[in-house]
Amino acid sequence: MSDHFSATEFLGKSCKVDFITSVFKSSQLPSPEYPEIAFAGRSNVGKSSLINKLVNRRNLVKVSSRPGKTQSLNFFLAEESLYLVDLPGYGFAKVPRKIKNDWQGLITSYLEKRQSLCCVVVIVDLRHEAKTQDRELVGWLQMNGLPLLMVYTKADKLSRNQRNKQAAALDAGLGVAREERVVFSAKTGEGMADLLSSLDRYLDIP
Numbered sequence: 036m037s038d039h040f041s042a043t044e045f046l047g048k049s050c051k052v053d054f055i056t057s058v059f060k061s062s063q064l065p066s067p068e069y070p071e072i073a074f075a076g077r078s079n080v081g082k083s084s085l086i087n088k089l090v091n092r093r094n095l096v097k098v099s100s101r102p103g104k105t106q107s108l109n110f111f112l113a114e115e116s117l118y119l120v121d122l123p124g125y126g127f128a129k130v131p132r133k134i135k136n137d138w139q140g141l142i143t144s145y146l147e148k149r150q151s152l153c154c155v156v157v158i159v160d161l162r163h164e165a166k167t168q169d170r171e172l173v174g175w176l177q178m179n180g181l182p183l184l185m186v187y188t189k190a191d192k193l194s195r196n197q198r199n200k201q202a203a204a205l206d207a208g209l210g211v212a213r214e215e216r217v218v219f220s221a222k223t224g225e226g227m228a229d230l231l232s233s234l235d236r237y238l239d240i241p
């Protein structure tokens with residue numbers, strides 16, 4: 036056993052990973068026996084693609100053609116030591132209000148109460164400006180003192196110049212510091228080293 040838990044040891048390359056469960060209500064949450072990273076963001080932003088890239092699988096987590104399909108918290112266990120949790124995407128207008136409120140309750144209480152939660156990765160599209168719901172989530176996480184890491188994804192769709200400009204605009208729009216965010220592409224894997232070392236800061240558990 037090493038002294039420190041390091042995600043870098045197995046994330047970003049092929050590692051053992053198992054689907055554990057889909058959670059639709061709090062009572063279904065698996066026991067918090069491993070450190071946990073949750074992935075949040077608007078529908079279709081690339082949450083599942085990022086998780087697949089992290090564990091080097093093409094289609095472990097289903098990448099959706101129809102946005103807003105995932106309505107549960109999906110738990111994946113990497114190397115029998117770290118939970119990766121794919122959260123339902125927000126901001127999809129076609130979801131009925133009743134369902135929307137139910138998810139919001141589930142996700143809010145999960146984020147507030149989950150003791151093993153080490154980091155909430157909030158993913159936004161580098162090409163777009165900060166949306167109200169992104170700002171609300173980020174503000175809420177900051178207000179509650181929850182560990183937040185921003186990932187600005189789909190960087191492959193922009194030139195290097197545009198990336199820097201957009202990233203700075205998102206920093207300002209969301210109120211996050213440069214050290215709290217990573218520019219990433221699930222398509223090319225760009226930003227992976229940055230993402231892993233950032234995650235390690237949150238997972239620095241003896």
Ligand code: GTP
Pocket residue numbers: 076077078079080081082083084085097098099100101102103104105123124125188189190191192219220221222223
């Ligand atoms: P929901 O589960 O519906 O909320 O979506 P999601 O956030 O999990 O997004 P998903 O990973 O399913 O990706 C949505 C679409 O964006 C897919 O067509 C992906 O191929 C594409 N995509 C995701 N990440 C990237 C990226 O870094 N670059 C490019 N070019 N496309 C991406």
Ligand code: MG
Pocket residue numbers: 082083084097098099105121
């Ligand atoms: Mg998804």
